Amino acid sequence: MGRIGRRGRTVEHTEALRSPHPARPAAPARAAYWFISAAIAVCASVHAQTADPLPSWNDGSVKQNIVAFVQGTTNMGDRRFVPPAERIAVFDNDGTLWTEQPMYTQLVFALDRVKALAPSHPEWRTQMPFSAVLRDDTKAFDAAGDKALEQVMFATHTGMTPEEFTKTVNDWIAGARHPRFNRRYTELVYQPMIELLAYLRASGFKTYIVTGGTVEFVRAWSERVYGIPPEQVVGTTFVTKYSIPNAHPTLTREPEVDFVDDGPGKPEAIQKFIGRHPTFAVGNSDGDQEMLEWTAGRSGARFVALVHHTDAQREWAYDRSSHIGRLDKALDEAARGNWTVIDMKRDWARVFAFEPAN
């Protein structure tokens, strides 16, 4: 009996408490139930007193603020207390949970897919922007602008079912290697953020990704890598159409953008998909500014933070003038709004899990 079985029963136990009219357990079960509730409380409390939930964070004001916020929001006697149902934590993905340099991973995937699909598209050899991609002519591709990007995205991300797309992503991500670190992209997630996600969940927060990337690209591996299930990933979407070809119900990803989950799109998507005002939000670029402002505008407790890339040695150092993950206006806003700025170099004891621990 492995993890799945245990989890199934634990969910059973949790959800029964939420149901409006839970079936009443018989008396012996009821007694056992109260005993178990009490035992869990003791166990959780023992655990909280002994383990450091954020071992990859350096001691300092940022780590202290995070821990104080979580302790305050989960303590019924604290003025910052937030009921569990309202403990919604939202995280940007690129540059916040994993590396976005030297190129957004999803774009690396798209360019690799153009090459993989090229044998069935002989016309691409002379057709922009595909010809530029096949020649590795980044300059020509960049010069072709947003329209070129859209063409490459449509050619590689649409025209198939969601299941087919998910399989393609997972096949790619199992083999592709990052040019600088020679590691799989899923190893280039920030260990301190993995710990923060787990700490928040262990404190009753529901963790969400709200990404400018397209949602199914991240959903393909988010549960495995971040512990965040597909239904808690919000992102940019393509129009998806239902039809029944050959009596087989099918969804097809269409070459049409449905919703861009970036900038003001982030708070709009949070309302549409989650329908609650977040309590905790972390981003790293100007594309996250509105999500962070929106969270900061919540009445009651809220924690708003930016990851500032300051560590060229272990990862990258960039902000106001970067083409990828530009952090300019949001950095000013952080100072004005007194948001937490996570300084990668100062605050993280290690960046990636594969680094030796200090």
Added chain:
Amino acid sequence: MGRIGRRGRTVEHTEALRSPHPARPAAPARAAYWFISAAIAVCASVHAQTADPLPSWNDGSVKQNIVAFVQGTTNMGDRRFVPPAERIAVFDNDGTLWTEQPMYTQLVFALDRVKALAPSHPEWRTQMPFSAVLRDDTKAFDAAGDKALEQVMFATHTGMTPEEFTKTVNDWIAGARHPRFNRRYTELVYQPMIELLAYLRASGFKTYIVTGGTVEFVRAWSERVYGIPPEQVVGTTFVTKYSIPNAHPTLTREPEVDFVDDGPGKPEAIQKFIGRHPTFAVGNSDGDQEMLEWTAGRSGARFVALVHHTDAQREWAYDRSSHIGRLDKALDEAARGNWTVIDMKRDWARVFAFEPAN
């Protein structure tokens, strides 16, 4: 220490199992943890053997099929076993979870709101379709068609923040009474379905509403009434815009339909919002047909059902010729696809909680 506190700790316990890199508890906590896991298993098993999870369902093949399906999908040794993460159950709302006769509740709300707002809109007295609503001239309103409906929906559902809209819905639903039963609308939820939702959640299923109604109308009270939190309600959406008037981050509901969650829109929305193929689906009308087909097309275990309104005495009897909740093509499809048809009169021992139990 009430329900919230207990739930918080239970979530803590559950989520720790899901985190990709859970912090390891210290040795005494670890021992306690294993003991508790085992105790929960025994407790759940005792409970399952003693309590009828569906007391408002009559014994018969439908109830037997539901119980057999849930037992099969949650038993690791069964060929129908479904891992907890994939246990997604989707329910239509109007006519599936609560009464939709003699008029969709959301439309009753909209018409009442026109009357409430009329003093600030003197022009409505002579302006269709509002003048018809104010005169209770249902015939003229119906004759004015979909455009009139849209005008009334925009006037009553948009132009405010989501929080303001939610408050308006909750104020209304606390007082409004159903014309036939003289009960609050939230009392007109089907008790057998409330039990089914709780039973599924107690068996590790995540329960969702996928409604043709607008999502914030249902989210306002779904957690309280169904035990389904806002983030698990999928529905028709209006465009919502982010802006910062007077330095205060604000979302505003715009008079523009974003997405219609009906017919083929239901499987499309399930992919967009949930990103998983449901295992369990219940609807009651032709607007649910595609959602049920889509679920039926899943490889592996799935349960697909229609609520058939056959009980004019306790609720209503209607199907192929009804203007509200028409069930025609989907009933043919149910026969072809061997879906479960829940016959309200035959299968439900009681319809509403306020009826005396048998």
